[in-house]
Amino acid sequence: MKIGILQCDDVLEQLQPRHGNYPEMIRRLLLAVDNDLEFVVYRVLDQQLPEHPAACDAYITTGSRHGVNDGHDWVNRLADFVALLYREQRKLVGICFGHQLMAKALGGEVVQSDKGWGIGVSFNQVDKTQPWMTPPSRALDLVVSHQDQVSRLPADAEVLAGSPFCPFYMVQYRDHFLGIQGHPEFSRPYSADLMATRQERFPPHRYREALASLGAEVDDLLLARWILAFMRS
Template sequence: MHIGILQTGASPDALKDQMGDYPDMFERLLAGRGLTFRRYRVELMEFPASVSECDGWLITGSRHGAYEDHPFIKPLEAFIRDAYAAHVPIVGICFGHQIIAQAMGGKVERYEKGWSVGPTDYDFNGEKITLNAWHRDQVVKVPENAEVIATNEFCENAALLYDDRMFTVQAHPEFRPEFVDGLMRTRGPGLVPDDLMARARARLAEPLQDQTLAARIAAFFHDHRQTKPGAEKLRA
């Protein structure tokens, strides 16, 4: 199955040579799961010719806000709605989670309680899954056609499922601990409170369930034409 990665941001230059760019991270995360990939720098206005150019789409994270006035935002929202109407599956991660919600009638805001950084526990309908986080924005209003399938006390709408067509997650299953440590060193100072980064560093060695999410993402892509089986695997 051929997946188009819609890249909406870039890894910091100081980390890119050693740890790769965002598409590299997703390709590593999803390796060995029957998926191939093509990259599109939508942040630089490199868009697919149509929503059917690939079998499915994955929207990356970004340092941009979904509510900001960047040239790629409106075309990306239109692409999301067109893909949804055409039943072409989309996965959204962090910014991807937010821009999909915004495109579908939800609302994204800079969260008044601040940042979530580093290993973070989420409740996926009774199953605790720990993933790395790096965000200050959140989906504060869920679109009418979306179902909340993961939450925690800080992030109420941590993962959303739009029947068998779109699956979105606020956390970063593609971020390894060393990359989060690098973000704290390169982007964190003066932006993320020091005490929050200290707590995140203290948890960096804890096990993550990134492969649990990788399996769910792959299952979503492979099973999207079978609404109930695909949806049930994500809700379970």
């Protein structure tokens, strides 16, 4: 299977020697459960997009420090490409920023949450299980890093997992779009290092809670299996 990685940001330069860049994180995650995959990276933040929706068997986005409402030209172009993928019924998995852009491109709404930053590990309940979610699980716990959230869902949206903090955590649109607010590709050490570079942005108690949450197990490999099964379903 040929997977197109839609790169929407770069890891901070000082963190790349230890953790790699975002496409490397995506490759590392998915190859851990299937080593027979091919990847093509498109730096959409530099206006690079696939020439045609059929260029790859499926696509996945990275996260981004930018917001879907920031008005950047590359974000608007990516939103148009996301809408095209939906019309063409091509498989797309949106991670964090990509999850939010997917919702906005299809007619939903994304806002800065009044609940503040989601950082550390988030703990979510799976409310609906699909056939590709094997092995099944009632929980989906992942590293997160976001201020914005999907506040209004577009048509065709089906919520699969959420929490009181983030009700629309994992959302499926028909058979070919899947959005996930969490970061299965982020390791817990990377989360700790990233939070340290942004510590002044967080209330002190929230930062301490997030650091403590990194001691919990996460479902990164489980979600990697789900993502590949979804892409092949």
